Amino acid sequence: DAGVIQSPRHEVTEMGQEVTLRCKPISGHDYLFWYRQTMMRGLELLIYFNNNVPIDDSGMPEDRFSAKMPNASFSTLKIQPSEPRDSAVYFCASSLPGNTIYFGEGSWLTVV
């Protein structure tokens, strides 16, 4: 299996622009997670899906953030409009129920 695939790996964008991060989970995994990692706050769970349905989005920082999972093999995390404080590494991860969670290599976002 190719593992969890994220794109883009690196993105630099200007404040106010829309950012879309993409994720392809491991085939057959029921759960998909979006995490954000910063030096100040560490790894934070933003949202997770079970069978394409959002289960808990309490970690989503504000209305500028949205996530979708239109099918079992694709998810997006969108930031609109982006702000410099959104600069972070965004990780997508997937798993089977109660099992190991596998992470992608991350999308490194810089908002200037």
Next chain:
Amino acid sequence: SQQGEEDPQALSIQEGENATMNCSYKTSINNLQWYRQNSGRGLVHLILIRSNEREKHSGRLRVTLDTSKKSSSLLITASRAADTASYFCATDEYGNKLVFGAGTILRVKS
């Protein structure tokens, strides 16, 4: 909120020595997982230990879990320079939600 808390925050040892990292958590768990993150990379899963298990081994890694003390430890034996990384523990809450601690930065000097 982050549940697992690692101790120490940073650890520097010589190659060949053992490294021990500890993790404490606050509520009941179903399982606890340890991950490694090399600089600039994603998280790599090391070991998952379930709440009814007390010890688990994988190569040079040994993980213990004490649910009465709500703590876990990760031991890396005969460390190598390639073990230099950040190590995180993560605990689950109801619904398969994984919450990470702040991590331990391990540096192995050759």
